[in-house]
Amino acid sequence: MTPSLPTAPRAATRAARTDRTWMVALAASLWGLSALWRGPLARELPSLTIVFWEHVLLVILVSPWLLPALRRLRAARPGTVAAVLVIGAGSSALATVLFTAAFRMGDPITPQVLQKLQPLFAVALAALILGERLRPRYAAFLLPALVGAWLLAFPDPLAVGVSSAQAALLAVGAAALWAAGTVLGRYASAELRFRDLVALRFTIGLVTLGLLVALTSTPLQVPRTAYLPIVLLVLLPGLAAMVLYYLALGRTPASRATLAELAFPLTAALVGVVVFGTRPVPTQWLGIAIVLVTVVALALHEQRSSTPAVVSRDRADVDA
Template sequence: MTTTEGAGTDRTWLVALAAALWGTDGLLRLGLAEQLPASTVVFWEHLLVVVVLVPLLPSALRALARCGPREWVAVLVIGGGASALATALFTAAFQVGDPVTPLVLQKLQPVFAVLAAWVVLGERTRAGYLLFAVPALAGAWLLAFRDPLDVEIAAAKAALFSVGAAALWAAGTVLGRLVSARLSSRDVTTLRFSVGLPFAGLIVAVQGDTYAVSWDNAWGLALLAFVPGLLALSLYYVGLRSTPAARATLAELAFPVTAAVLGVSFLDATLSPTQWLGLGVVIVAVTGLGWHERVRRKPVVVQPQPAGAAP
């Protein structure tokens, strides 16, 4: 089996733009995380986006009704896990750790995505993949702790939340590919936020947090919902339709680069020498994987897109 490339004009630049918008997430989320519970922030992110997407919801639900139980379960996991719970974990990581670690640890998502794709979609990885996955994991460890040999509880908690979010987002990516055979990208986006909203509300209730926010938080919540949220996700799906996965992986490196630059420049974040080393190792490892896939196409073997997939 060989990797299939998207049809039409290559839009690698659009994937990079979306990833750069994701990189603004920390700049917007940190201030809110200091004032509001993580679950409240996530609830309002979903609510604001759903208000905008609600005209598209009936057609998305009709499309989902034509699918089978596998797609229904996948949409529930995408909305409840990848959208609501993962974002809550990601926000909580900012409350217990520094503003850079959660953003860059999210780059472990490709590692989790490949493993999930192997289980769910039958996509296979070759032994050469470990040459990139092991350094990426080692780099993530260096990045998570100022002193990698002296692990603090707070730092460990932030790293755990961040890695949990990355794993859930990876599951969302794989399941999104699964349902894309029957649903359009627009429908998947609409269902992701719409299904995620009640799950986000449930998380608020379970944790005993508040649904109420002040007008002082309105601007920050709106920017968070529509810039690294709806806008970035919409651009990403449009770009991904006509961008080979290997080039998309390279383009997504705009995310940690933007996040690290903004964190150090505007969020008063500081990194120890080993954390800078870890940042470099993660970027080099993920870049190397993307380059190897593009040039030699050996570490990851991708299943062809099923016939009759939705555009």
């Protein structure tokens, strides 16, 4: 009798025990709670003020990682340094400001569900920045997602209001910048560790926000009633969700992680309906469904298909 027979069930048991899909779902649920605090804050304070104080607290929390990260950054290639600067200034500072501003102009559900467009932006940016190749079938995922986003963003898709258009554009801009951070993070991770990227991201973001505050003369005073919501934003949808997500990702199959991430828009929708009394119209629910189905379909297709819509640079070179 070969030893491989009895070990197979044990291996499956170990895999089941180490699977962390539940952690991805928990992280995604924490992201979905963001509207509980970001929405009310955005209606009382400038978006720049909120995001500035978020970054102050985040930099304090990751400060033990900062000096080693700066040493590694100094030894990195110019391309890596440029990527980190864009991640900090764009994906951390500007994206969060845009996302927060979207809550002031729109409902508490739309800005969050539109973040599910990030994978589509990330795929296109990976082709542009990392040299990955897009096949024509990518359009089969992109076009339905854009239709779904349009239906979601506008209660009457044929009569677009200025306020709803601004909110949607702000949210989509944030999604694009966060997607750029994902792609550039992959590029920079060849020389920097996860903790280096986190520390540098928030620190550069804080410096950028400080410059924007100075240039725009944005007031930084916040009422005492805002202290707790800002702290909760930092600890729950911010740091806790990020740590849970990255701890889980290495031990969670991509297909399961993608499905578990649906907890994000579902939680956001639940918070919007139950807490804030938002009532999406039927076409908006249809838009939510189209966006979610498209993103899940893209993830499953890329994992399982022998001819994915996106070809990595190495594979593209081989095919050529």
